[in-house]
Amino acid sequence: MLQTKKISSVELTSHFLQRIDQNRELNAFITVDAETALANARQADISLNDKSGDLLTGLPLALKDIFCTRGMLTSCGSRMLANFTSPYDATVTERLNAAGSVLLGKTNMDEFAMGSSNESSYFGPVLNPWNVDCVPGGSSGGSAAAVSARLCPATVGTDTGGSIRQPAAFCGLTGLKPSYGRVSRYGMVAFASSLDQAGPITQSAEDAALLLQAMAGFDPRDSTSLDIEVPDFLPALKTSLDGVTVGVAASFLDSTLDPDVLAGIEEALRTFENLGARLVDIELPNSSAGIPCYYVIALAEASSNLSRFDGVRYGHRAEQYDDLMDMYEQSRAEGFGDEVKRRILIGTYALSAGYYDAYYLKAQKIRRIIADDFRNAFQRCDLIAAPTTPTTAFRLSEKVDDPVAMYLNDIFTVPVNLAGLPAVSIPVGLDQATMPIGMQLIGPYLEESRILAAAHSYQQVTPWHQRIPEAFT
Amino acid sequence: MAWESVIGLEVHVQLQTRSKIFSSAATAYGAQPNTQACAVDIALPGVLPVMNHQVALMAVKFGLATGATVNCRSIFARKNYFYPDLPKGYQISQYELPIVSGGQLAIDSGNGEKIIRITRAHLEEDAGKSLHDEFDGLSGIDLNRAGTPLLEVVSEPDLRSPLEAVTYLRKLHSLVRYLEICDGNMQEGSFRCDANVSIRPYGADTLGTRTELKNINSFRFVEKAIQQEIQRQIELIEDGGQVIQETRLYDPLADETRPMRGKEEAHDYRYFPDPDLPPLIIEQAELEKVRDTLPELPDARRERFVHQYQLTPADADQLTSDREIADFFETTADAAGGDSRSAANWINGELMARLNRDNRPIGENRITPKALGALICRINDQTISGKIAKDIFSALWEGEHDVDGIIDARGLRQISDSDALEQVIEEVLGRCVEQATQFRDGQEKVLGYLVGQVMKATKGKANPQAVNAILRQKLSP
Numbered sequence: 001m002l003q004t005k006k007i008s009s010v011e012l013t014s015h016f017l018q019r020i021d022q023n024r025e026l027n028a029f030i031t032v033d034a035e036t037a038l039a040n041a042r043q044a045d046i047s048l049n050d051k052s053g054d055l056l057t058g059l060p061l062a063l064k065d066i067f068c069t070r071g072m073l074t075s076c077g078s079r080m081l082a083n084f085t086s087p088y089d090a091t092v093t094e095r096l097n098a099a100g101s102v103l104l105g106k107t108n109m110d111e112f113a114m115g116s117s118n119e120s121s122y123f124g125p126v127l128n129p130w131n132v133d134c135v136p137g138g139s140s141g142g143s144a145a146a147v148s149a150r151l152c153p154a155t156v157g158t159d160t161g162g163s164i165r166q167p168a169a170f171c172g173l174t175g176l177k178p179s180y181g182r183v184s185r186y187g188m189v190a191f192a193s194s195l196d197q198a199g200p201i202t203q204s205a206e207d208a209a210l211l212l213q214a215m216a217g218f219d220p221r222d223s224t225s226l227d228i229e230v231p232d233f234l235p236a237l238k239t240s241l242d243g244v245t246v247g248v249a250a251s252f253l254d255s256t257l258d259p260d261v262l263a264g265i266e267e268a269l270r271t272f273e274n275l276g277a278r279l280v281d282i283e284l285p286n287s288s289a290g291i292p293c294y295y296v297i298a299l300a301e302a303s304s305n306l307s308r309f310d311g312v313r314y315g316h317r318a319e320q321y322d323d324l325m326d327m328y329e330q331s332r333a334e335g336f337g338d339e340v341k342r343r344i345l346i347g348t349y350a351l352s353a354g355y356y357d358a359y360y361l362k363a364q365k366i367r368r369i370i371a372d373d374f375r376n377a378f379q380r381c382d383l384i385a386a387p388t389t390p391t392t393a394f395r396l397s398e399k400v401d402d403p404v405a406m407y408l409n410d411i412f413t414v415p416v417n418l419a420g421l422p423a424v425s426i427p428v429g430l431d432q433a434t435m436p437i438g439m440q441l442i443g444p445y446l447e448e449s450r451i452l453a454a455a456h457s458y459q460q461v462t463p464w465h466q467r468i469p470e471a472f473t
Numbered sequence: 474m475a476w477e478s479v480i481g482l483e484v485h486v487q488l489q490t491r492s493k494i495f496s497s498a499a500t501a502y503g504a505q506p507n508t509q510a511c512a513v514d515i516a517l518p519g520v521l522p523v524m525n526h527q528v529a530l531m532a533v534k535f536g537l538a539t540g541a542t543v544n545c546r547s548i549f550a551r552k553n554y555f556y557p558d559l560p561k562g563y564q565i566s567q568y569e570l571p572i573v574s575g576g577q578l579a580i581d582s583g584n585g586e587k588i589i590r591i592t593r594a595h596l597e598e599d600a601g602k603s604l605h606d607e608f609d610g611l612s613g614i615d616l617n618r619a620g621t622p623l624l625e626v627v628s629e630p631d632l633r634s635p636l637e638a639v640t641y642l643r644k645l646h647s648l649v650r651y652l653e654i655c656d657g658n659m660q661e662g663s664f665r666c667d668a669n670v671s672i673r674p675y676g677a678d679t680l681g682t683r684t685e686l687k688n689i690n691s692f693r694f695v696e697k698a699i700q701q702e703i704q705r706q707i708e709l710i711e712d713g714g715q716v717i718q719e720t721r722l723y724d725p726l727a728d729e730t731r732p733m734r735g736k737e738e739a740h741d742y743r744y745f746p747d748p749d750l751p752p753l754i755i756e757q758a759e760l761e762k763v764r765d766t767l768p769e770l771p772d773a774r775r776e777r778f779v780h781q782y783q784l785t786p787a788d789a790d791q792l793t794s795d796r797e798i799a800d801f802f803e804t805t806a807d808a809a810g811g812d813s814r815s816a817a818n819w820i821n822g823e824l825m826a827r828l829n830r831d832n833r834p835i836g837e838n839r840i841t842p843k844a845l846g847a848l849i850c851r852i853n854d855q856t857i858s859g860k861i862a863k864d865i866f867s868a869l870w871e872g873e874h875d876v877d878g879i880i881d882a883r884g885l886r887q888i889s890d891s892d893a894l895e896q897v898i899e900e901v902l903g904r905c906v907e908q909a910t911q912f913r914d915g916q917e918k919v920l921g922y923l924v925g926q927v928m929k930a931t932k933g934k935a936n937p938q939a940v941n942a943i944l945r946q947k948l949s950p
Contacts, residue, residue: 068519081518088512090519187519194748222521223750301748304551307562308516312614328555351553351743360745 002048002058009048009058012153013041013102016060020104020151023472026127028136028146030065031073032105040102047100055214057100062155064143065106066113067093067198068187076189077109077121077139080309080316080335090187091219092156092198099214107155108142111337112306113163113191115139116409119400120339127396128170129469130435134393137167143201144171149472154202154211158188160195161294162388162413165425168201169388169438172427172467174455175201176208179446180420181226183212184219190305192298193224195417204465205455208424209233212448228446236449237456242276244454247381249284252412258391264429264437265387268458272385275457282377282384289366290415291407296350296363297418303347309335342403371419378444383451386412388425388438412440422448426455427464436464474711475675478703479683480638480668481630484645485623486655487599487663488531493620494598495522495565500621502661506604510616516560521749524549528622529753531654532572532596533763535624538652538770539591541576543760549596549750553743558601558614566625568744571595572753578628578648579772580640581790589641590629596753597623618662624654630669630680635699639692642666643794646692647771651796659690666695670702671716681706682716686730689723698723702730774799782806782813791821797835801842808846815849823866840869847876860933861885889936891943894927897935898943901926912948920944 002009017034037060044058068074068086070093075081089097097103110120118126118141126141128134129149136145140157144167147155157164159177168175176199183198190196200211213234218227248269253262269279311317311331318330336344350359377384389409399406416423423442430436443451459465493500496513513520536543550568573594579586599621604613626645632638646664649655657664671683686702689695701723706716721730769777771793778789778799793799802820806813824845828838848865851857857865857880865879873879880886888894902909905923912919920941927940 068517074518076518084518086517086519088517185519186521189518190749192748221523223523224521224748300745304553304563304743304745307553307555308518308560310555310557310562312557313515313560314517324557348743351745353741353743356743356745 003053005048009041009044009060009102010038012058013037013060013104016104016152019149020146023149023151026129026132026145026149026151027124028108028126028142028149028151029062029105030075030077030108030123030142033072033103037102037104044100044102054098054100055210056096059101059154060104060152061096061101062104062107062143062146062152063093063096064109064140064155064157066109066158066189067106067156068189069093069103069106072106074106074189075123076113077111077123078335078337078340079122080332081189082122082316084315086187088187091184091221092215093187095215095217096156096211101214104152107140107146110139110141110163111340112189112302113139113158113160113196114302114339114343116162116166116406117394117396117399118142118167119396120337122337125396128393129472130172130393131433134395134435135170137170137389137393139163140167140175140201144168144173144175147171147173147201147203148469150468154200154207156198156211156215157201158191158196158198159413159417160191160298161417162410164199164201165388165413165423165438165440166409168425169427169436169440170393172430172436172464172469173201173203174205174208174424174426174459174465175199176212176424176448176452177416177422178212178216178448179422180417181224182422182446182448183215184217184222184225186219186221190301192301193305194301195294195298197417204459205424205426205452206234206237206459209237209452209456212452226446231449233449233452237453239449239453240276241272241454241457244277244383245280245381246272246277246454247280247282247377247384249282249287249377249384249386251284251287252386256390257387258431260431261387261389261391261437264431265385265439268428268439269385271458271462272454275461277454280381282380284373284377284415286366286369286373287415290370290418291411293363293366293370294410294414294418295346295407296359297367299343299347300350300360301347303344303351306336306340306344311335339403367418370415374415374419374421374442383444383447383454384442386440386442388412388440392431392433392435392437416440416442421445422451424451424455426458427467428462429464430467436467476672476703476707477675477677478633478635478699479630479671479673479680480632480635480699482628482632482638482642483667483669484626484642485599485665485667486535486626486645486649488528488622488624488654489656489663490525490527490531490622492525494525494528494596494622496620498620502658504617506613506615507617510601510619514560514616514620516562522565522747524750524753525622528596529572529755530759530763531622531652532594532624533755533760534652534654534767535594535626535649536573536576537760537764537767538648539573539576539578539594541573541591541594543755544570544572544574545755545757545760546570547572547596547753549747549753550744551747554740556600557612558603558616558619560601560616560619564598564600565747565750566597567595572755578641578644580637580644582637582640587637589631592627592629594624594626597625599623630671635696635703638668638699639696642695643692644771647794647796651768651771653768659692662690665690668695668699668702670699670706672703672706672710682718684716684718684730685720686723687720687733694723694725697725697728698730701728705730768796771796778802782817784813784817788817788821791825792817795835801835804842805845805849808843809849810846810853812849812853815852816846819845819849819866823863827870838870839872839874840866841874844869844874844876851876851880855887855889855936856880857885857887858933858935858937861887885934887936888931888934889939891939894935894939894943897927897930898940898947901930902947909948
């Protein structure tokens with residue numbers, strides 16, 4: 001629409017800025033910079049007029065507040081960074097800017113991306129646009145709520161154990177976690193370095209492909225980013241599902257799954273069959289070890305990654321302290337919320353002398369076994385279909401006091417991160433309470449094109465990705 | 474009881490790259506605080522380390538030079554602890570899989586060669602500096618040094634005396650300068666030494682409890698610090714006490730070691746592989762390329778000097794301890810028409826004395842090997858006397874460089890012409906009748922006096938051998 005000039009970037013940007021303003025109660029944004037956004041939109045319109053535009057020219061976007069943005073608050077949902085303005089842009093920020101997108105602002109999130117409900121944010125919980133008594137999921141809860149309520153056409157989140165896919169599922173959206181190494185982590189505040197990946201939260205697989213195209217690619221500033229050519233994701237969307245084998249693990253569809261979610265998944269699988277796909281049984285025998293394995297590795301890394309927040313150079317520093325040690329303790333006690341502290345403590349414990357072998361080393365071994373399970377499964381199928389979450393969105397504060405129940409929400413998403421694979425969550429129906437149901441399509445390493453094409457084929461014949469929560473139509 | 478001391482050294486060798494180990498910031502010493510610290514060095518949220526491969530190649534060079542195993546795959550690990558000058562809250566180091574393991578260095582132990590085993594050499598980043606004196610009641614942090622590449626060379630506890638320890642340290646210092654991987658500047662902290670020291674009764678095969686002496690920054694202090702610490706441990710044990718494992722600092726003013734303050738509990742560094750950095754891979758081809766660039770090492774060069782230049786082992790040792798001095802010597806010997814012994818004598822004698830006096834490295838001296846060689850040639854062809862040569866050497870030291878020019882301009886050419894000399898000798902004999910008679914009476918010693926008088930009369934320019942001969946001839950009965 002932008003390129004055919006049916007609407008200008010300024011018009012589009014103003015429209016979304018207005019919607020953000022009208023829906024502040026959702027608490028989806030931490031920062032909105034209308035002035036800069038409109039200035040950039042005006043620039044974009046000039047480019048669009050002289051046809052010098054790029055892939056995303058004029059498209060309004062929002063970033064999870066974990067991406068460094070020069071001159072704009074980058075809080076990571078924490079009191080620790082509530083005063084931190086980054087002097088540099090993350091690679092993702094830089095690439096989306098270079099592609100011409102217009103940054104509306106930064107979206108709310110669980111503190112340091114630690115959470116599955118967006119309730120650990122220092123800036124307060126985000127509400128689910130489908131039912132404001134429910135959580136939007138997390139940790140990219142603000143990003144998902146913003147797209148779901150159409151405060152923004154698309155956003156970018158991060159996914160360490162499901163933080164893109166789970167909120168996308170809870171909010172009826174398409175959320176893609178790319179393969180580890182596909183997108184640069186430079187300038188993304190680190191949670192768990194070996195698991196973190198940035199990816200889009202969008203209304204469709206097509207939009208996700210477009211954003212991934214702009215974000216992906218080697219970055220010499222991130223040694224874990226892959227120095228390989230980035231495929232053309234958009235043309236690849238047209239690949240048909242005919243003859244594609246879809247692996248389904250019976251253990252993922254057992255009685256512990258919410259019946260409505262199960263029904264939604266089964267219905268979606270039938271649609272896949274109707275589109276020419278063939279379902280095959282696969283086994284992922286060790287995926288139940290995913291959660292404990294993930295929580296050891298992720299939290300061990302996090303405990304070290306978060307050490308830099310010490311109040312010395314930037315971020316929160318306590319006003320009163322007796323000595324150096326006290327300054328550290330007070331600053332970190334005040335700057336971090338409960339969930340972050342809990343995770344730092346667990347991670348520190350797992351790395352401690354005498355426990356390292358039993359926890360961290362063992363978890364690394366399990367991680368390899370889980371990755372092997374996927375490799376074996378992909379001998380038999382082209383992609384794997386699985387529920388994204390065991391239930392649809394739960395109610396606010398329902399699980400706040402039960403961390404284990406909260407962690408178990410990631411049971412289907414976490415193994416994918418451990419194996420470094422790409423996965424996309426797509427909406428496949430609504431439950432009896434009209435809350436969205438998500439299904440994830442998991443691909444072999446670097447096969448984003450394959451899962452996006454499958455998601456796109458499905459979205460060509462189903463309405464779920466177009467459903468907007470009633471209050472926000 | 475007779476005690477044996479057991480010493481192992483951990484040496485931090487600062488690798489002389491232009492940029493840091495994990496960032497592109499400069500490593501130059503002495504810049505204004507925090508002007509050489511980029512986003513990565515100050516550990517802003519979201520930044521990531523990227524390995525400077527030059528650093529790895531320098532470590533490889535060290536590994537090859539010490540006959541060690543260069544591990545083609547090594548792992549960076551995080552060493553976690555809180556300190557204000559450690560921006561990330563962890564130091565990136567190598568733990569389980571270092572880049573270099575198992576090497577050795579031969580030292581001269583006083584009674585023959587002794588092999589000191591090197592356990593490992595691993596790469597790590599340096600921390601910043603805390604500045605406590607500049608600000609009233611506050612501490613400043615300078616992160617310029619944060620991220621400077623270090624190679625930590627850990628020896629086995631093979632050293633048995635403070636002298637052996639300092640000999641090993643000098644050898645290591647010489648080696649890293651030969652390899653051009655470290656500037657060796659101890660004042661600036663480019664070469665820092667920690668010593669692990671324990672004692673045990675002679676003949677015992679178990680080790681005593683060790684203490685660690687931190688950051689000793691000169692060869693002299695290393696020797697003294699270890700000496701003091703051994704003495705302290707002996708006295709402690711002989712008084713019925715026990716050595717406790719602790720970190721101590723050497724105070725050169727009081728010449729004693731003291732426990733380091735504020736380390737109340739043992740650290741658990743919680744090492745784990747750094748997920749931001751893939752394994753460090755050294756390809757075989759790369760290794761071979763480094764091997765090809767290896768210079769002639771000090772030991773080999775010393776052997777060659779003894780044979781090729783007919784030098785004494787002591788002279789050769791002194792000349793080869795520093796790569797630049799050895800280079801200087803070889804060029805000088807060449808310019809001196811192959812008179813390598815004179816070249817060695819001038820360099821080890823006059824030149825070293827002046828360098829030591831002014832505390833200057835050889836690179837900052839103004840005498841060129843070519844000029845020194847020319848000077849030696851003029852002595853050898855009897856254009857000048859040895860005494861005059863010292864004056865010319867001084868002129869060269871002050872920055873002049875044309876030896877022949879100096880000789881001509883100042884009329885320093887030696888007088889060997891017998892007519893000219895005879896005239897002077899006649900004069901001298903006219904004045905010194907008594908001495909002449911004494912000589913004729915058999916008092917040989919007097920000849921020296923007479924030669925001296927001639928030298929004095931010619932302002933040192935007379936050729937002493939010629940004077941000698943003419944005098945003998947004239948005084949012969």
